[in-house]
Amino acid sequence: MTRKTRSKQATRHSFIKTRWFKRASLHITKAEAGQVLGVPATQVKWIKHMAHQLCIVWENEKGKTCSSFFSYRIFPSWQQLLIAAIQSCQNLEELNSLGAVIEYEFARFNYPTEMEDLISHTLKSHDSVLKAAACC
Numbered sequence: 001m002t003r004k005t006r007s008k009q010a011t012r013h014s015f016i017k018t019r020w021f022k023r024a025s026l027h028i029t030k031a032e033a034g035q036v037l038g039v040p041a042t043q044v045k046w047i048k049h050m051a052h053q054l055c056i057v058w059e060n061e062k063g064k065t066c067s068s069f070f071s072y073r074i075f076p077s078w079q080q081l082l083i084a085a086i087q088s089c090q091n092l093e094e095l096n097s098l099g100a101v102i103e104y105e106f107a108r109f110n111y112p113t114e115m116e117d118l119i120s121h122t123l124k125s126h127d128s129v130l131k132a133a134a135c136c
Contacts, residue, residue: 001084014108015082016052018101028054028075034072071109079115083122099123122132 028049033056034041045065048055057067072078082102089095102123106116 013101013104014052015085015101015105026072026077028072028077032075032077034057035076037073043088054113072113073105073109074109077129079119082119086119086122086126090128091128092134095123095127095130 001104003051010122026049026126028047029041030044031048032056034044036043036057039058043059043078045057045059047057050069052072054070054072056070057065060066085098086095086102089098105111106120111119114126
C-alpha cells in the first residue's frame with residue numbers, strides 16, 4: 001500500500017504566481033507609496049519592487065530613515081490591475097478561472113475592505129455582461 005503525498009484537489013495559486021499580469025506592468029510610484037504610508041511623496045526615498053512585495057524606504061516626521069516591506073495588495077495600483085484583468089476576460093471560462101484565483105486571494109491574503117468589495121462587484125458585473133452576451 002502506498003501513501004498519498006498530494007491532494008487530488010488542484011493546487012491553487014495567487015494572482016502573482018498565476019501570471020495573469022506582467023509584474024513590470026505594476027509600478028508603485030513614490031506618490032502612491034506616500035499616500036499609503038501617510039507621508040508626503042517627498043519623504044519616500046526609494047521603492048524596490050520584489051517578486052511578492054515592496055521594500056519602501058522613507059523619512060519619518062523626525063527625519064529618521066525607516067524601511068519596511070509591504071504587500072502589493074494594499075496599493076490602489078494593485079486594485080486597478082485586478083480590475084483590468086477582470087475586464088480583459090473575453091469569455092466565461094477565462095473569467096471563472098480568474099474568479100477562482102481572486103477567491104483564493106481573498107481567502108489567503110488581507111485586502112482592504114473597500115478594495116475587496118470593488119473587485120468583487122467588478123467580477124460580478126463582468127460575469128453578468130458575459131452571460132448576457134453568451135445567451136443572445
